[in-house]
Amino acid sequence: MEHTVSENRTYLNYINGQWSVSSTGEVEASISPANKHEIVGYIQKSSLDDLNAAVAGAKQAQKQWRKLAGSVRGDYLYKAAAVLERRLDEVAETMTREMGKTLPEAKGETARGAAILRYYAGEGLRAVGDVIPSTDSGALMFTTRVPLGVVGVITPWNFPVAIPIWKMAPALIYGNAVVIKPATETAVTCAKIIECLEEAGFPAGVINMVTGAGSVIGQGLADHPDVSGITFTGSNGVGKRIGQAALARGAKYQLEMGGKNPVIVASDADLDLAVEATVSGGLRSTGQKCTATSRVIVQSDIYEAFKDKLLQKLKGITVGDGMKEGIWMGPCANENQLQTVVTYIEKGKEEGASLIFGGERLQAPGYENGFFIEPTVFEHVTKDMAIAREEIFGPVLALMKVDSIEEALTLANDAEFGLSASIFTTNIGHMLSFINEMDAGLVRINAESAGVELQAPFGGMKQSSSHSREQGRAAIEFFTSIKTVFVKP
Numbered sequence: 091m092e093h094t095v096s097e098n099r100t101y102l103n104y105i106n107g108q109w110s111v112s113s114t115g116e117v118e119a120s121i122s123p124a125n126k127h128e129i130v131g132y133i134q135k136s137s138l139d140d141l142n143a144a145v146a147g148a149k150q151a152q153k154q155w156r157k158l159a160g161s162v163r164g165d166y167l168y169k170a171a172a173v174l175e176r177r178l179d180e181v182a183e184t185m186t187r188e189m190g191k192t193l194p195e196a197k198g199e200t201a202r203g204a205a206i207l208r209y210y211a212g213e214g215l216r217a218v219g220d221v222i223p224s225t226d227s228g229a230l231m232f233t234t235r236v237p238l239g240v241v242g243v244i245t246p247w248n249f250p251v252a253i254p255i256w257k258m259a260p261a262l263i264y265g266n267a268v269v270i271k272p273a274t275e276t277a278v279t280c281a282k283i284i285e286c287l288e289e290a291g292f293p294a295g296v297i298n299m300v301t302g303a304g305s306v307i308g309q310g311l312a313d314h315p316d317v318s319g320i321t322f323t324g325s326n327g328v329g330k331r332i333g334q335a336a337l338a339r340g341a342k343y344q345l346e347m348g349g350k351n352p353v354i355v356a357s358d359a360d361l362d363l364a365v366e367a368t369v370s371g372g373l374r375s376t377g378q379k380c381t382a383t384s385r386v387i388v389q390s391d392i393y394e395a396f397k398d399k400l401l402q403k404l405k406g407i408t409v410g411d412g413m414k415e416g417i418w419m420g421p422c423a424n425e426n427q428l429q430t431v432v433t434y435i436e437k438g439k440e441e442g443a444s445l446i447f448g449g450e451r452l453q454a455p456g457y458e459n460g461f462f463i464e465p466t467v468f469e470h471v472t473k474d475m476a477i478a479r480e481e482i483f484g485p486v487l488a489l490m491k492v493d494s495i496e497e498a499l500t501l502a503n504d505a506e507f508g509l510s511a512s513i514f515t516t517n518i519g520h521m522l523s524f525i526n527e528m529d530a531g532l533v534r535i536n537a538e539s540a541g542v543e544l545q546a547p548f549g550g551m552k553q554s555s556s557h558s559r560e561q562g563r564a565a566i567e568f569f570t571s572i573k574t575v576f577v578k579p
């Protein structure tokens with residue numbers, strides 16, 4: 091089969107300030123999910139020797155890096171933001187070609203990456219501790235914070251720019267060195283971020299990237315005795331394994347995992363707003379966000395009106411190659427993901443839910459080489475069905491009908507996960523019940539479940555995370571340790 095080779099460059103590991111060839115000599119192609127014959131670039135299948143070299147370089151570099159003033163570390167992040175902004179179009183295009191989200195979404199995410207870098211650059215000048223009155227009037231007692239050392243960063247493919255940056259930027263500003271293992275699916279995009287960081291002039295060894303299999307390089311980071319902290323976003327199974335490996339050797343860990351995010355539509359809701367937000371929150375990025383809406387819980391008296399408006403809106407969704415203008419929804423990011431979505435659609439039908447929109451893989455001419463699926467809606471979904479309980483990570487909405495807000499809240503909370511949840515209502519009482527009773531790390535009123543603000547804490551309850559929070563000032567809790575200082579002259 092002829093390959094449309096759009097780029098035949100191999101993206102190397104970045105170790106101790108050098109672009110390095112792996113000891114394995116093996117590479118694999120990163121392909122476009124919109125056209126599996128299009129190769130975006132080649133990435134290395136690295137070995138534990140490569141990882142060990144990266145960790146050793148990071149360990150050495152961190153000793154000097156932590157001694158710099160926070161403002162000096164911040165200057166590197168400001169420079170990186172400027173470089174990323176200059177290369178925004180190129181980075182965003184690589185992201186779209188490599189994982190499929192539409193170009194406007196990819197551009198928005200890349201701009202968000204630059205904003206995150208600037209936010210954490212500013213952290214270099216903010217307070218880190220408290221003065222605490224001692225019981226000894228002649229003593230000074232205060233807290234300060236110290237970096238962990240070398241931080242391992244394991245990232246998924248669904249936010250190829252924002253997630254690596256929202257993990258690396260706080261790690262760096264607080265004085266850690268990093269070794270990142272990006273998702274294989276989006277390693278070319280990650281290499282471009284690392285190029286931006288390199289251009290910003292970070293000292294050699296402070297930032298390292300090693301590509302390769304999760305089971306080798308990701309697990310190797312989790313097990314490595316010189317890696318003091320591991321931050322991970324991805325699936326629950328892998329996250330739990332990483333957490334256990336880190337716990338076993340006393341390392342700090344932070345896990346962001348799945349969601350089964352509900353939206354409640356109350357009788358008094360602005361239905362147009364609720365429909366708009368359900369479509370955007372559930373189907374943007376082809377439903378591949380941990381914050382994506384997947385359960386739509388609607389009060390019975392407005393159920394039919396909501397459903398009609400929703401189906402009407404879905405008819406206007408254009409599916410296709412995210413590089414093309416006018417496309418609203420791209421493909422699934424890879425073939426496995428497409429298969430997972432198809433399997434859940436089949437399960438939904440088998441378990442007795444009614445398919446009322448979409449449900450088919452798109453394979454007509456123009457789609458045949460990509461991993462495209464229609465936006466899909468089920469109704470008559472009951473709480474025990476797989477499509478109501480498990481994370482699908484695809485453009486599938488499950489409609490559930492309830493009689494009251496109390497019933498809606500009970501159903502919304504009947505999930506293993508607790509990441510994000512929304513309610514659409516104009517009733518202040520419903521809003522307050524939702525804020526108080528909804529078990530989720532993010533609760534949003536009259537706004538979609540997806541989309542987080544970089545300056546606010548982000549993380550989930552229950553199985554969605556390791557109960558830690560990322561982003562905003564909350565990041566300092568993971569990337570530093572508190573030291574309590576008692577000074578007696």
Ligand SMILES: NC(=O)C1=CN([C@@H]2O[C@H](COP(=O)(O)OP(=O)(O)OC[C@H]3O[C@@H](n4cnc5c(N)ncnc54)[C@H](OP(=O)(O)O)[C@@H]3O)[C@@H](O)[C@H]2O)C=CC1
Binds near residue numbers: 305312325329380
């Ligand atoms: N919470 C979220 O935002 C995300 C959730 N998911 C969920 O996970 C499902 C599967 O997606 P998938 O890409 O397979 O997610 P994974 O959890 O497998 O991948 C996430 C990251 O972990 C790495 N990894 C894989 N195996 C190991 C391991 N044994 N030890 C350490 N690191 C490892 C991956 O590397 P490599 O790419 O090389 O395999 C990748 O960098 C999705 O359907 C979705 O439900 C997926 C992505 C993001």
Ligand SMILES: O=C(O)CCC(=O)C(=O)O
Binds near residue numbers: 248323378380542
């Ligand atoms: O909704 C967002 O912007 C962030 C989602 C996210 O962190 C994820 O899907 O991993």
